[in-house]
Amino acid sequence: MPPTAFITSATGTLGGALARHLLTLHWTIHFTTRNPTSPAALALTALGAHVFPGSWDDLPALTTALTSCTHLFINTMPSFTDATAEITQAKNILLIAKQLSVTHVIYSGALPTFSLPQWDPAHWTAAWRLAKVEIEKAVREAGIENWAILRPGYFMANFLGEKVVFQHPLAKDTGVFKHAYGKGEVLPLVDEADVARVVVKAWTGGDEERWKGREVAVASERVTAGEVIEILRRVSGKEILGEWLGDEEREREEGSVRFSLENQRSFAGIDGLVDWEVVRGLGVELGTFEGYLRRERESLDETYVKVKAIE
Numbered sequence: 001m002p003p004t005a006f007i008t009s010a011t012g013t014l015g016g017a018l019a020r021h022l023l024t025l026h027w028t029i030h031f032t033t034r035n036p037t038s039p040a041a042l043a044l045t046a047l048g049a050h051v052f053p054g055s056w057d058d059l060p061a062l063t064t065a066l067t068s069c070t071h072l073f074i075n076t077m078p079s080f081t082d083a084t085a086e087i088t089q090a091k092n093i094l095l096i097a098k099q100l101s102v103t104h105v106i107y108s109g110a111l112p113t114f115s116l117p118q119w120d121p122a123h124w125t126a127a128w129r130l131a132k133v134e135i136e137k138a139v140r141e142a143g144i145e146n147w148a149i150l151r152p153g154y155f156m157a158n159f160l161g162e163k164v165v166f167q168h169p170l171a172k173d174t175g176v177f178k179h180a181y182g183k184g185e186v187l188p189l190v191d192e193a194d195v196a197r198v199v200v201k202a203w204t205g206g207d208e209e210r211w212k213g214r215e216v217a218v219a220s221e222r223v224t225a226g227e228v229i230e231i232l233r234r235v236s237g238k239e240i241l242g243e244w245l246g247d248e249e250r251e252r253e254e255g256s257v258r259f260s261l262e263n264q265r266s267f268a269g270i271d272g273l274v275d276w277e278v279v280r281g282l283g284v285e286l287g288t289f290e291g292y293l294r295r296e297r298e299s300l301d302e303t304y305v306k307v308k309a310i311e
Contacts, residue, residue: 004028005071011040018196056089083127094142153188153219175307181225186271188219238307
């Protein structure tokens with residue numbers, strides 16, 4: 001019989017991509033959600049996934065959902081009111097998984113930005129980034145023999161839907177991307193479908209030993225900030241423009257724009273955290289940003305519906 005996998009964040013971008021992929025391979029998929037009647041949850045159950053009402057803090061719901069599972073994919077989300085909450089949730093999931101004899105676990109975390117020169121342990125985002133480190137440690141020490149850790153790059157999904165509002169507050173309505181990425185700064189963009197393909201490769205590729213204890217960065221394509229804007233403009237057909245801000249200009253910004261600019265600067269040099277030779281050796285076909293936008297055409301059009309079309 002095909003394996004059974006419990007997937008966290010199955011109603012989200014990455015978890016959803018993995019759940020849909022495994023369902024095409026006739027795996028049994030379990031997931032929890034606070035709202036089983038949400039469009040995302042209903043779409044997955046229509047494909048054959050099994051939903052279990054509850055949150056990652058609901059230990060009985062987690063126990064029920066993890067029962068009979070052989071594989072576990074962890075992709076927890078941070079709580080912006082309590083940086084320790086994500087750690088507790090991940091540890092609880094791992095503990096229950098171990099007790100129920102889950103044999104395989106993959107954690108999808110984040111690139112180790114604390115190793116970049118500008119890392120500031122006093123910055124307000126530090127606790128949330130270091131939480132990923134604690135979860136990685138918990139995965140290594142959970143006692144589940146077949147474990148691996150993935151560290152995805154900058155998600156292409158950040159340029160669509162409500163995610164772009166967080167990353168670039170003005171872009172959705174005006175088409176203007178105010179950004180602080182250095183001129184020529186390279187972003188290791190990643191398609192969530194590519195991360196899902198890596199997980200599937202690790203679980204079904206026939207090289208289980210190669211994946212035991214593996215820790216690897218995953219990205220799809222190296223694209224400069226300027227190229228991101230150019231590709232968005234070309235594929236969308238909208239007047240999308242980039243506005244690079246230097247130090248003095250950033251100091252004059254306020255509110256959500258100032259926050260997004262500070263966040264961007266913390267990622268300077270992030271491409272250096274990806275070993276592209278290793279990525280090319282993962283054995284999966286990787287996509288491009290342009291291909292991603294064309295695949296997600298409906299979301300692209302909805303995101304920039306207010307932006308003037310190119311004449």
